[in-house]
Amino acid sequence: MKIKFITTFIILVFLFLNKSANAKFKNNIIVKIENEIITNFEIKNKILSTLILSNQEINQKNINSIKGKALDSLIQLKLKNIELSKYNINNDLDQVNRYLNSISSNDINKLKFKFEKNNVEFDLFVEEIKTEFKWQKLIYEIYSKKINIDGVSLDGEIKKILKDKVDITEYRISEIEVERKLNQSSKDIILDIQKKIDELGFETTALNYSVATSSSNKGDLGWINSKSLSKKNFNILSKMSINDISSPIEKQNVIIFFKLTDKRKTKAENIDINELKKKLINQKKNELFNLYSRSHLSKLKNKSLIEYK
Numbered sequence: 001m002k003i004k005f006i007t008t009f010i011i012l013v014f015l016f017l018n019k020s021a022n023a024k025f026k027n028n029i030i031v032k033i034e035n036e037i038i039t040n041f042e043i044k045n046k047i048l049s050t051l052i053l054s055n056q057e058i059n060q061k062n063i064n065s066i067k068g069k070a071l072d073s074l075i076q077l078k079l080k081n082i083e084l085s086k087y088n089i090n091n092d093l094d095q096v097n098r099y100l101n102s103i104s105s106n107d108i109n110k111l112k113f114k115f116e117k118n119n120v121e122f123d124l125f126v127e128e129i130k131t132e133f134k135w136q137k138l139i140y141e142i143y144s145k146k147i148n149i150d151g152v153s154l155d156g157e158i159k160k161i162l163k164d165k166v167d168i169t170e171y172r173i174s175e176i177e178v179e180r181k182l183n184q185s186s187k188d189i190i191l192d193i194q195k196k197i198d199e200l201g202f203e204t205t206a207l208n209y210s211v212a213t214s215s216s217n218k219g220d221l222g223w224i225n226s227k228s229l230s231k232k233n234f235n236i237l238s239k240m241s242i243n244d245i246s247s248p249i250e251k252q253n254v255i256i257f258f259k260l261t262d263k264r265k266t267k268a269e270n271i272d273i274n275e276l277k278k279k280l281i282n283q284k285k286n287e288l289f290n291l292y293s294r295s296h297l298s299k300l301k302n303k304s305l306i307e308y309k
Contacts, residue, residue: 031071032307036078038071046070046128048120053103054204054218058118065196066208077128079300080135087141089134096129099216132216135293143292147285158276168271169226171237172262174219176205177212180253189255190248202245202259211254213290219259221286225276228283233258254294 031038047063047070056062097108104111115122140147178193180186196205206212206219214221226234236246237260246258 029309031075031078031309032305033075033078034082034304036082038074038078042074042124043067043070045121045124046074048118049115049125050208052114052118052120054200054207056200056204056208069209072211075301075306076297077131079297079304080131082304083296083300084131084134084138087138089137089141091130092133092137095133096126099129099133100126102217129216132213136213136289139289139293139296142296143288146292147288155277158273158280168266168276169238170223170264170266171226171229171260172264173221173224173237174202174206174259174261175212175214175221176202176210176219176257176259177215178209178255179211180250180255186248186250186255193248193255193257197245197257202257213293220261223264223279224283225279228280228287 028040029037030040030043047066048058050066050070051058051062100108100111112122115125176193176197178189180189193205193209196209200208203218203220206215209215210219212219226238229237232249236249237258240246240258240260242260242262244260246260249256249258
């Protein structure tokens with residue numbers, strides 16, 4: 001009886017110490033951004049969830065390779081949370097569930113089990129998704145007038161297409177967008193990303209390293225109408241074959257890579273005018289949204305106190 005008591009006592013002490021150690025690990029602050037903090041537990045969760053979503057093996061090499069991106073992503077997330085706290089924006093749970101279904105092949109429970117199996121908190125991952133969708137709403141609310149597209153000018157563009165009987169070319173594009181930091185040369189960044197694309201593939205590299213909003217969808221931008229592309233991007237894509245990856249495109253403080261995953265043409269006589277107009281508006285809105293989202297986040301980062309512990 002005495003031995004049983006001692007054994008039980010030792011187990012309880014071990015569990016208590018283990019729980020305390022875990023609590024200490026979870027609450028170890030790595031970065032403080034204003035009134036928000038990032039713990040090493042959150043970084044671990046972010047790294048592992050990223051590897052799970054990209055179907056990469058969880059090993060030290062892969063963990064080390066995305067540590068920096070994971071921390072940058074969490075800093076951006078905290079900046080968004082700080083800004084969102086100033087506004088009354090509700091979660092759209094249907095939108096969150098649609099996204100979870102899209103990344104889990106309509107089996108959210110299976111994805112959740114995969115997280116639990118690897119000791120990754122699924123709820124923390126879901127909170128990140130909620131923040132991202134609320135951020136999208138906020139940017140649209142703040143910049144709605146600037147994001148609004150002039151339908152009249154589009155009508156003129158569409159009429160010209162129909163008049164000239166020009167076939168419509170659409171490109172299925174994926175992108176990787178990386179920031180050019182002050183202490184890094186463009187050449188080093190380009191070589192590093194190209195190496196990662198060779199090793200991991202374009203989609204996994206986009207998920208792990210791209211700073212664009214499309215990164216959560218492995219860089220996929222969907223079908224893009226050639227008429228909505230800038231002249232520079234059109235010249236690049238029109239010369240590419242399916243599965244080609246573009247040369248790096250340097251633009252302000254970012255470097256962009258495109259992958260052409262598919263291409264199709266629609267005959268002028270088969271064009272649905274309303275559908276074409278809708279697509280052109282959505283594409284132009286998305287481009288403006290990404291521009292204002294990056295700009296707004298950059299302003300927040302520049303005026304916020306970020307302390308590394």
